[in-house]
Amino acid sequence: MPWRCVSHIQHQCETLANTLGNLARGARSRREKLEVKINQPRSRGRAGGLAAGMGPARRSQAQAHQLARDLRTLTEWLRHDILSLAGPPLATREALFDFIVGQLREREALDARRIRPVRIALQNQRDDLLAFAGVLDGKLAAIAQRAHVPEELVRAACVLHRKPRTSPAYWQGWGRLRARLGGQFHAVFGAVSEAMAHTPRSSSLVENLNSRLRNHFTLRRHLGAPYLDLLRFFLNHRRFMRSRRAGRQGRSPCELMTGRDHPHWLTLLGLGTLQSRQA
Incomplete structure (x- = not known):
């Protein structure tokens, strides 16, 4: 998505x-x-x-x-x-x-x-x-159907998460919602919390890519094709210094995709032989 x-x-x-x-x-x-x-x-x-x-x-x-x-x-x-x-x-x-x-x-x-x-x-x-909102709507509707409660009460449980737990408004809303849901309250509230926890508002891949690219664009007034081509080459051939996946550390995206090793990215550009530990 x-x-x-x-x-x-x-x-x-x-x-x-x-x-x-x-x-x-x-x-x-x-x-x-x-x-x-x-x-x-x-x-x-x-x-x-x-x-x-x-x-x-x-x-x-x-x-x-x-x-x-x-x-x-x-x-x-x-x-x-x-x-x-x-x-x-x-x-x-x-x-x-x-x-x-x-x-x-x-x-x-x-x-x-x-x-x-x-x-x-x-x-x-x-x-x-707003794509995340459509996904969340579907999850809340499913919760209401399973619990046999009005969808508006499930939505109220969702909106209640917007208030800080230290505020009186949160506990007032919590009390009113518990009174209306009765014995179903804890099950519905827990299901809503779980649904929200697993509905990210944006792709983690997009967030990661933006965080990596932002530093390369901040100080440049113009982004022409030559610079973008060089940046793409750099990102494809620069080796990961660290990664949550052990198999990725010390390898570049190009090496991971092709399964073949390559020299340092500066060496590939003809700027001399460099050791892989400098990647």
Whole structure:
């Protein structure tokens, strides 16, 4: 299943919200500095010209702060209500997801350079990002059928996992749910916990690949074919320094796939003979 990396898209949204927050603070700082200049005695002669800029400065600050608040709210909704493992059914998540994409589109003209890439990323990846929710829905429906209880109560047990156990709200919800499920409570709650524990929000392979590639892309402005070809060669021929599987340690992906040894990757590029322990 081509699940997308949920943590990566959340990081993109968090970065956007933080950037807009910084811009809003910068707009406030500029307005405050302008007010200080207007009130300085030595600026009395040009106070009229400075005061003319106060209106635009205030409007710029208000717009920047409103945009930052809106994006922070949308980011929190995305993280807490849509991409959280414990949450509503897939259909509800999809509706909320589309709402957030629509809200981003409405605000795109205010800062297209920053908002548009995030909006497009969300729009293009919706089905893959929410794939885990469809899998979880099926598991919860199966639990309800086996236990002969309403599916809404099983969903309530799932959503209850979203609250911290140290909060009064958790134990209040726990008590209400136990009263409604009666003797079935512990079996249903345990089955829901087990189902959630075995429903990852993204492929571990995708997470691993992203973590390996991110360091190679961070400091580069342009990613052309020559660089990507070299990176692919490096990753295919660089030997694993450690691995949970003993048979992989000290061998490269190419060696594991072909069953044949090869020299150090720098040697293959014609840069001299190197010992395998330097891989």
